[in-house]
Amino acid sequence: MDFWMRNPDYLADELITQVENEAIADSYLKTAQALLDDPEPDLRWYPTPRWLYGAYEAIDDAVALLETYGLATFRRSGEPGSKSQRNTLFLTARGAASVAELATDPVLSWYVRQAELVSLVAGDTVGSKLKERQYEQATYAGTELGLRIGSIADGVRARLQALTTQSNGGLEGDGE
Numbered sequence: 001m002d003f004w005m006r007n008p009d010y011l012a013d014e015l016i017t018q019v020e021n022e023a024i025a026d027s028y029l030k031t032a033q034a035l036l037d038d039p040e041p042d043l044r045w046y047p048t049p050r051w052l053y054g055a056y057e058a059i060d061d062a063v064a065l066l067e068t069y070g071l072a073t074f075r076r077s078g079e080p081g082s083k084s085q086r087n088t089l090f091l092t093a094r095g096a097a098s099v100a101e102l103a104t105d106p107v108l109s110w111y112v113r114q115a116e117l118v119s120l121v122a123g124d125t126v127g128s129k130l131k132e133r134q135y136e137q138a139t140y141a142g143t144e145l146g147l148r149i150g151s152i153a154d155g156v157r158a159r160l161q162a163l164t165t166q167s168n169g170g171l172e173g174d175g176e
Contacts, residue, residue, distance in 0.1 A: 001127075002059075003048055003134060004118045008035040009153040010137065011114070014121040016160055024120065029164060031117065036157055050143040063089065071095035 004011040012032040018024045019032075066072035072095045077086045091099065103112040122130055135141045143149045 001118050001122050009151050009156050012036050013156045050149050
């Protein structure tokens, strides 16, 4: 899910796919367009390297910071010394209060809206299945190991244009 937070073009593509599959309302096409056109996502685009199992960056430093300030607790399941089975991050009461405050900040509220969209496209799907969806993108799948995964914005724009032209309905509604 972190990948979609950091790559609005991939998130826009997921929204388009879900509209095509009739899983979400057509009004989310406008949201996808905004993800592509709004200068804000470019400011927050944070490319991720591709490794053997997909987009990955160690989150230990970020998690340590959240735990240090009492905002979250991190749990790993599995045998010590081996690959963890599942990583779970729990917000503390202090963390939840910080998120609520963040939502009211004009600059930082972008992250709350983005997280809501990521939650919408991810649904209840487990991480391994989400990763499979990401690998359906040729740019993602074809990135050499250790290199940053490139943008698909141009292809998503073309796909969105074709879909809106085909529907003749244009972009209506706000997707909210």
